[in-house]
Amino acid sequence: GQQVMQIPQYQHVQEGEDFTTYCNSSTTLSNIQWYKQRPGGHPVFLIQLVKSGEVKKQKRLTFQFGEAKKNSSLHITATQTTDVGTYFCAGPGGNTPLVFGKGTRLSVIA
């Protein structure tokens, strides 16, 4: 079935450094979504990408959807301690509305 691979699994950065997480799908996706889950919290929707090659920005966060609609990335510029959490990509998967990647757990060292 549909699989969404996400790397890296963990990322430790110094505050102020940049961070990127990558997501790859085994099949073409109609859309890809990104969620953030703080420790002890619930997934919070960040953004949805639909178009091939789409790039969206939210302040320090930049989201990209690949030309083939099989990969995506989330880049955070100048990380802050408030960015700590696990970032999940997710895409539709057959009879599953959303298939989540394994997530990238971001730690930010002040």
Place this chain on the structure above:
Amino acid sequence: AAGVIQSPRHLIKEKRETATLKCYPIPRHDTVYWYQQGPGQDPQFLISFYEKMQSDKGSIPDRFSAQQFSDYHSELNMSSLELGDSALYFCASSLGALSTDTQYFGPGTRLTVL
């Protein structure tokens, strides 16, 4: 703005007992999803309902059942609980059941099976 409400927030049960988790979607949302998240894992889709009808089914064990009621709230019924059922259970709701319809997650119910 109103969010998804889940109850209870924490639940402790013994093996072989039953549990019922409740989910109240955001007002006017017609679709409810249930997810299970183990420690350090990604959310795994269990089941979803659109307009009170089951719409998709994922990795939900046969021991579990769910339904969506006329007021759109949903309940996940879990029987013959096993230690491996210990997890966070999230409910999410959306307006519409398309994959492009944003899912809003509730705070979750933490189930511990002893």
